[in-house]
Amino acid sequence: MARLHLTFACGDYDRTRALEEGTVRPDGIDLTYLRLPVEETFFRMMRHQEFEVAEMSLSSYVVSLRTEPRPFVALPVFTSRMFRHGSLYCHADAGISSPEDLRGKRIGTPEYQLTACVWMRGILADRHGVPVDSVSYFTGGQETPGRIEKAGVDLPDSLRISRIPEDRTLARMLAEGEIDALCTPRVPSPFVAGDPRVRRVFPDVVAAEKEYYAATGIFPIMHVVVIRRDVHDRHRWVAQSLYKALLAAKDAAHRNLYDTSALRFMLPWLTPQLEEARALLGTDYWSYGLDANRGTLATFLRYHHEQGLSARLWQPEELFAPESLESAVI
The missing domain is CATH 3.40.190.10 (Periplasmic binding protein-like II)
Incomplete structure (x- = not known):
């Protein structure tokens, strides 16, 4: 055969x-x-x-x-x-000294439905007192303007989600303070370049991720x-x-x-x-x-549902x- x-x-x-x-x-x-x-x-x-x-x-x-x-x-x-604690970045002057300070802030994300961001929104809600609907989200291209989303999703009206201008990028908006934080799977270019205006929300990423695994057993x-x-x-x-x-x-x-x-x-x-x-x-x-x-899968599926994606x-x-x-x- x-x-x-x-x-x-x-x-x-x-x-x-x-x-x-x-x-x-x-x-x-x-x-x-x-x-x-x-x-x-x-x-x-x-x-x-x-x-x-x-x-x-x-x-x-x-x-x-x-x-x-x-x-x-x-x-x-x-x-x-x-582990995705290292995927959260913030503007140095946004008043964010701990993940709890993200509540009420403007957070960029290339696409709302990205897996890394689903995980981090769930972790912030479960462990750091930042409910999903307590922040404003901004979507768009991270390094290149005009990102097209892979799949359209109908989201609850309780979520505040806006598209950034077509001539802007999330990386630049973060560096210039137009958004307070960025959740992204890829390291943003200002951080790679050593721009002092951009830093990680969790300064000791490895310690935070080890503590998370010890508490949850989730990789x-x-x-x-x-x-x-x-x-x-x-x-x-x-x-x-x-x-x-x-x-x-x-x-x-x-x-x-x-x-x-x-x-x-x-x-x-x-x-x-x-x-x-x-x-x-x-x-x-x-x-x-x-x-x-x-x-691990059950936790992710709960996050996905709670965030209006399923x-x-x-x-x-x-x-x-x-x-x-x-x-x-x-």
Whole structure:
């Protein structure tokens, strides 16, 4: 029987490299791996459904569940996880000396529905007394004017959300004090340039994130892998084949991180940092599958619903292809 040819658009990750290189092959599938920037992949998949399989923002995927028939089905594969306390920046003269001071402020965000920003709004509400509706939000291009949102969402009237002028950028507005703070997955250019007018809201990001994990046990999930609905409907077996292959690729990358013969990445203390991560987060800190991630997913889905992005509260098991949640007993 001929193998099924599928295109998989994804970022440049150690945990998926074995699929790109072909050292791990999904059962019955010939995979064309397109290494693309995440913003491009998300935009093209959400707007035009260009790929059979793609990495996708967790928030965008949950937003897509509003559409019937649903355009995608997800696998419990989390290509990106990241603590996001370091994603909050503020103007130095905005009167923000702690995250609690964000209440009542003007906060920029490239898109309201970005996964990193859903997490941080939820964390600010749960742990720092900053309800979602207690600030004003400004959306638009961070470094380039005129950003187009990947997906339109109907939001509650209680939220104050405005588009910035088409000739302005959030990075410049933050530096010039036209907004008080910025929540963004990418480091804004004024901060990169060392502009003293821009600083992080959490000055010791690592300490804040370690404290957050110790209190919650959550290592935030950013991205999932989705299969286009028409592909899944025609070939239900694809979900299990891809899940097994993605898991094998991730496990291989995790093993290779502990190879101390030569550093795989340009980080001088990579091995001690890996050992510290295992000590703090557990040996399987980048787990795939539903069971180990149910609590993290439930928290995110609660945030998504509370922030007006999903019409109802989804349950974690509703997100994924049933075939990817089951395996043969050996």
